[in-house]
Amino acid sequence: MSFLSVRNVSKYYGPVAAVDSFGLDVEKGEFISLLGPSGCGKTTTLQMVAGLVRPSAGTIMMGERDITHLPPPQRELGVVFQSYALFPHMTVAENVSFGLEMRKVAKAERDRRVKDILALVHLLALADRYPREMSGGQRQRVAIARALVINPPVLLLDEPLSNLDAQLREEMQFELRRIQQVVGITTIMVTHDQSEALSISDRVVVMEQGRITQVDTPYELYERPRNPFISSFVGKSNFLAATAEHHAGGATISIGNTGITFQANDRPKGKHVSVFIRPEKLRLTAPSEGQIEGTVTSRYFMGNQWLVSAKTPAGTLSVAVQNFGAPPPPIGEKVGLVWRNDDCRVLAAGAAE
């Protein structure tokens, strides 16, 4: 019996399915990210779990309890909204204490718990401020504290970091994970930022057009994306057109225009396939030493690495070169490209790019 179980939940707006047969089992203490482009139904899914949107079909179970039709106050879940939705007419302490008041917690205990939770999010000194007197990051912490203070079984986060600037966002990512682990709370976060999802989740649920397309650990998701959309949405990718000859042990893959063939364990359907490989799995060598030869067409300096594009018979490939101190070959220079065939994923051709 899993802790939170979302079974076949759908939401229709008229004939349009915003969420289509969403199914997911969440274990206690897990940190799950719902990842997808805007309009993929991830926020609607979260709102259905929170009870703010009624599912058109399906059930949501908390352990043995069916909560599908419970109104939000009785679900007792912690929700952090994208806009934070702080009560503008209440101080930080009053905001945080609101949920406890609703639970008729005695004043003394309320004060103690508010204090504890504000200490956890490092906001104790600002307890008497109003939301408008705080920075974005501080408001974010208030929203988290307000959701956590009621000891909810599950914490729901709707794009919690999207209103913060880049540097603060990275800082808050780890802060969020720290708080989640200190409290040990089961968490579902909605995000469209793949790096955010990869860095702090236990598992990532990728959604496209209302449907789940892959559920995996961040590492598996990155290394074995199930379709071209995911491989390009999560991280950067190179795609090479190839043909597959299927046989008993797997398939022999021939990359177009190159004469390169290799054995693949993946078994994509059909004869025409895409070979995809991450830029950081490619290396540059002398022209004669590579599996394939190419000419440098652009190079961008990213700080910790260079992103080099090379034109090859198989198409233009991006190569991530670690910044070891020496710049990579300049534009126009001939280079060789090397990779391990094991690092290639073979996917059914079609929707690639």
Next chain:
Amino acid sequence: MSASVSAARPRMVVPSLLSAPATLFFIGLVLLPLALTVILSFNSYDYTAGIQSDLTVSNYLTVLQDEYYYSTFWRTLRLALITTVIAVVIGVPEAYILSNMRKPWRSIFLLVIIGPLLVSVVVRTFGWSMLLGKNGFVNGALAAVGIEPVQLLYTETAIVIGLAHIMLPFMVIPVWTVLQKLDPTVEAAALTLGASRFTALRRIVFPQAALGILSGSLIVFALSASSFAIPGLLGGRRLKMAATLVYDEFLIELNWPLGATIAIIVLLANLVIMLAYNRLIEQQAKRKLG
């Protein structure tokens, strides 16, 4: 994603209950009396027997054929139009000047311009009657520089001055609102591209403010055409406008059906203006979208 828990309840019941008191109130006290007035305008009137319960268009014919009535309508339209033009000529540049002011001055002078809205029309009109009267301050000032005193009070000029004063805020407000939303760097960009200040105003600022000017003009025209206190106090007993005419018919002549007819014509004219305005706004919105 805007659906909420409350949507779970029966769809019609809650909003109906919430809006029921206001709806009943407005049906009983807006729609019903208006309907009664429309009916009244088709009743005939007898100076000895009072209001008859027949149905006739004779009141409308009287208003359209009798010189006294149609000349009053004509004056009403003419003065409202002149007032509108004056309000545009003064109000639009003033709104622009206000929007160019620096921080404390801008809000202070905006208050000076729109604050008079909070002062009763009667008070402001009374002020003008003192200024424009035979021994008033305008004539006093003219006499001081050796000009013959002129008859201002109880002339159309006096009515237009009074109307312009009352209406100016209604022109400044919509234009100022539009100007506030404009990106000031756009005008600056026009200047860096070599446009003169005047060209930038004419080609960049003015077209963007056009909708505000239009909406201000319609409000000013509609309010001027139905204004009561100003022609009443500054036009004297002789110079009537539509509203004072209705007042006379109702409370002096006691010919209610004829008064109702004039009122209905004023209402129809107003509705036509407002509908035309809504159409314009919709077209504008469509053009912006597509």
Next chain:
Amino acid sequence: MQRNGPVALIFHSLVVAFMLAPMVVVCLVAFTPENTLTMPWNSLSLRWFEAVFEHADFMASFWNSVRLALLSATISTFLAVPAALAITRYEFRGRDALNALFLSPLIIPHLVLGVAFLRLFSLMGATGSFAWLVATHAIVVSPYTLRLILASLTSMDRNAENAARTLGAGEWTVFCRITMPLLLPGISGGWLLAFINSFDELTMSIFVTSPSTVTLPVRMYMYASESIDPMMAAVSALMIAVATVTMIVLDRMFGLDRLLVGKG
């Protein structure tokens, strides 16, 4: 940001003078010791202010207007809050028509409303009733309260309410603890605007008031169109003073530009 040139500033000064002139003159003349409308060049006197306070009709009309404005602004608020909630929070048939109906007193000239009320009350035999006068004023000022409440409802972050629900608050608690406090500025601003508009209303009231329910603007209009003496200036000066105080209060609390200019 462009600066205003000298021509613009001269123009602006003239406009400001034009806007203030009648009110300044009224306030000055109110202090005249003479029996005619003259400037108090030589000496100031409060005799006309005293005359106002001793004038029973004016005082009766003043209190009448105050009561009328208090009642009608309050009634319009009680009508407007639920109506605004229905309009902003629910999708239902006839919503647009209802919205148009509630805002219609802004489009229908007060002259026409006055005539229509007079007709209705004469058929009902209710002419001269103070209660019905209150009802007519509630109608006329409702659009002001409704507009401000609608504006604060639409600009309110509905997730604040959702957040309260997820924290365990029931619908009634959400309304009392979250919705109402957030609506309060809109409600009080709308109430004040309604109060002022009722207090200043002339054109409609002149048709509906009877000798016993004459409001202050109607009384002043009657007085000004018959006789002109400095007492009228004194009353006007008092009203300007009240309006100025209200303006400052409104400006401090809400920002007058926001209140009068609205959301565009």
